[in-house]
Amino acid sequence: MKNVILTPNPYRDKNFQTVRAAQQILKNAGIQTKLCLPFEVDRSYDLPKDLRFSRLDRELPNAELVICFGGDGTILHTAKAATRRGIPILGVNIGTMGFMAELESTELDALASLAKGNYTLDNRMMLDVTIQRDRDILFHDIGLNDVVVTKGTVARIVHLEVKCDGVQAMEYGGDGLIVSTPTGSTAYSLSAGGPIVEPEAKNIIITPICPHDVVSRCIVASDKRVVTVEMVHNARRNAYLSVDGGKAVRLNMGDLVTIRKSHLETKLVRLKDRSFYDVVSAKFQKD
Numbered sequence: 001m002k003n004v005i006l007t008p009n010p011y012r013d014k015n016f017q018t019v020r021a022a023q024q025i026l027k028n029a030g031i032q033t034k035l036c037l038p039f040e041v042d043r044s045y046d047l048p049k050d051l052r053f054s055r056l057d058r059e060l061p062n063a064e065l066v067i068c069f070g071g072d073g074t075i076l077h078t079a080k081a082a083t084r085r086g087i088p089i090l091g092v093n094i095g096t097m098g099f100m101a102e103l104e105s106t107e108l109d110a111l112a113s114l115a116k117g118n119y120t121l122d123n124r125m126m127l128d129v130t131i132q133r134d135r136d137i138l139f140h141d142i143g144l145n146d147v148v149v150t151k152g153t154v155a156r157i158v159h160l161e162v163k164c165d166g167v168q169a170m171e172y173g174g175d176g177l178i179v180s181t182p183t184g185s186t187a188y189s190l191s192a193g194g195p196i197v198e199p200e201a202k203n204i205i206i207t208p209i210c211p212h213d214v215v216s217r218c219i220v221a222s223d224k225r226v227v228t229v230e231m232v233h234n235a236r237r238n239a240y241l242s243v244d245g246g247k248a249v250r251l252n253m254g255d256l257v258t259i260r261k262s263h264l265e266t267k268l269v270r271l272k273d274r275s276f277y278d279v280v281s282a283k284f285q286k287d
Contacts, residue, residue: 001114004031005063007038007056007078009070012094016048018105019069022092025108029115034059038068038077060085065114065269069105071095072145072187076244079144079266088121088267090114097283099186102271110271120270124183124199125223128262129243133255142262143243145184149229149257150176150209150240150248157212159233164206164225171232174211176239179204179227179259183266186280194218198276204261229257 004026008019023033036056047053056078060066066082067090068074075091082089091101092108103110113119129147131139151158157173180189185197185205194207195218204227206219221227231239231253240248241257251257 001064001117002030002032003062003064004033004114005036005056005059005066006033007036007066007068007074009038009068009074009094010041010045010047012070012074016051018092018094018108020051022067022069022108022111025111026114029112031115034063038070038074056081060087063087065090067092067111068101069094071098072100073245075100076144079244080142083126083142083144083264083266086267088269090119090269090271097186099279099283100183100268102269113271114269118271122199122268122270124266124268125181125202126262126264126266127179127181127204127243128260129241130258131241131249131251131255132258133252138255139241139249141243141246142264143184144181144266145187145244146178146180146189147257147259148176148178148188148242148245149251150242152238152240156237158237158239159231160239161230161232162206163228164219164221166226166228169206169219169221169227170208170216172208172211172213172216173233174208174216176209177229178207178209179229180207181205186283189218195220196280200276202261204259223261225260227259229259230255 035053069092092103093101127143159173161171162169178189182197182199189207192207192209202223204221208216239251242248
């Protein structure tokens, strides 16, 4: 491995101290690096003059690996672009939980093993989501964590019908719905009462958000299922859909949301020999 992109979250990596240290370790190991921001920063944010930043889309074609410095959100920002080019991702946690990150910021010396090829790849399932309005595809995206449908900011409920392969799975009023991958099961879905699902399980997790009944509960479906979501009984109301916490898209009555397993998979680099349950135990004890 010779060409690596470093994507530090400037709001997490203060003064870029962590990425500077990583850059030196990789340079000493004979690995060339490029610095790219994982997202656009506020115009008032002053980037250090001694660091040269390039555009992520410009550097990805020649990259063999992307290393993200921040929390899981930083990985999610980068995952779509890297996955579409088949480039693996390694996460360095500077956040709080950091379930997807392989290293903590105090473990940077382990990066030197990349030069020797001492790593494995962990393939993570992604979701493919579309919004159809009449006969038109209004929206299409892929997500590593989850697809979330929520009510607006006004204190009200949204009525949703959820189907699996065309058969009704649930219909309820509540604050919304989370459809997640096993990777996303430890994120928003868990906070809403969903189960922890190990990544190798290859499931689609359907979790209602504060359902206003006693029968609507989380469903762990096969990754072969096609999940559809529609608003019902809400002709004058709207809901909003977001993928991996991205920009919300407004849903109208009659819009059809279709969620299925994507043919793409995110590749996460592993440097340690540890199980998913080691990670879960460590993260919740840390919290």
